[in-house]
Amino acid sequence: MGLNLRRVLIVASIPGSLFAIAIFITLVAPRLLANTWHPAPKEPIAFDHSVHVQQVGLDCTFCHRNTATGGAIGGMTAGIPDVQQCMFCHSAVATSSVGAPGFKMDSAQAQAEIDKVRHAWQQQRAIDWERVHRLPDHVRFTHEPHIQAGFDCATCHGDVGSVGQVVQVRSLNMGDCVGCHRANAALTECATCHK
Ligand code: HEC
Ligand code: HEC
Ligand code: HEC
Ligand code: HEC
Ligand code: HEC
Structure with missing residues (x-):
């Protein structure tokens, strides 16, 4: 038993x-x-990529200019458009007319977020976007060689154009970087990526 x-x-x-x-x-x-990746931070304005990429039809590099050309990658201002660039449209696009398919916010919320952009401009105040991706200071990374090697943004950032809030979708840690370098016969000496 x-x-x-x-x-x-x-x-x-x-x-x-x-x-x-x-x-x-x-x-x-x-x-x-x-x-082990960063959780998505709370941004000061609920900026919606899908509205700007899919509905408005903007290219990534319209806003992230220095990303494609190299630029200083360290500072947020290097890669993220300043308010003036938003006002290129939002001086005219002052009221929300959302409700069309594909928009994630209702018009009241979208209006409140657009008002924040316009207030920042009126007060000549920068928008303090929170970083989603951040490598440690001892790592050297620039976009330029990667774009020139033919990788598109989605290779490392996923389909940003169809999301509301950007999240980190790829680990981009040392193993990930070295793995891709090896697979593509790119440099793998320590000094390639470390200062
Ligand atoms: C109208 C301007 C605009 C366009 C067009 C745009 N972005 Fe952005 N992007 C922003 C703003 C503003 C932020 C900061 C807020 C945030 O993180 O969502 C940002 C953030 C990001 C981030 C996160 C940066 C970080 O903090 O690590 C990535 C990655 C990114 N965008 C990729 C893209 C890609 C890829 C495209 C094209 C498919 C694109 N963006 C199109 C304005 C834009
Ligand atoms: C090329 C024109 C253009 C540029 C540049 C642009 N926007 Fe927009 N944005 C629009 C349009 C069009 C809408 C949709 C307006 C509506 O709600 O009907 C919109 C909507 C929004 C909304 C409301 C989101 C929603 O769900 O509708 C926010 C917030 C916003 N934009 C922030 C920004 C910020 C921040 C920047 C600068 C980084 C920026 N925009 C740059 C055209 C632009
Ligand atoms: C090979 C991978 C890779 C590709 C391809 C790539 N990125 Fe990145 N991206 C990164 C990494 C890694 C960071 C973090 C850099 C740091 O913290 O210094 C980053 C950071 C960013 C940022 C934050 C601000 C900045 O300048 O650091 C933006 C915006 C961004 N990428 C947009 C883009 C866009 C737009 C494209 C396509 C034109 C693109 N990325 C292609 C890996 C990539
Ligand atoms: C999707 C594949 C891929 C990923 C992921 C990737 N790289 Fe690269 N990287 C490459 C390729 C391919 C080259 C070589 C381009 C060339 O030969 O001009 C390169 C070139 C570089 C260079 C320039 C090397 C030189 O010629 O001096 C640096 C620095 C670099 N990568 C750092 C990084 C770091 C740091 C990461 C991770 C955060 C990373 N890369 C992730 C594919 C990748
Ligand atoms: C292709 C790019 C690349 C190469 C080549 C590379 N690293 Fe790294 N390394 C990174 C990145 C990105 C990080 C930060 C993310 C992480 O900790 O994984 C890092 C982090 C580190 C750290 C810190 C780990 C920690 O826990 O904070 C050390 C130490 C290090 N690397 C040593 C080396 C040595 C030694 C070599 C040469 C044998 C080397 N790396 C080659 C990209 C690279």
């Missing part, structure tokens, strides 16, 4: 541990991995 019970427990524990492993792989591991 006791022996049978023990056998039952052992047999029962096999699917039990398989289940635990399955739970770990499907639920726990992705979170552990995801936590």
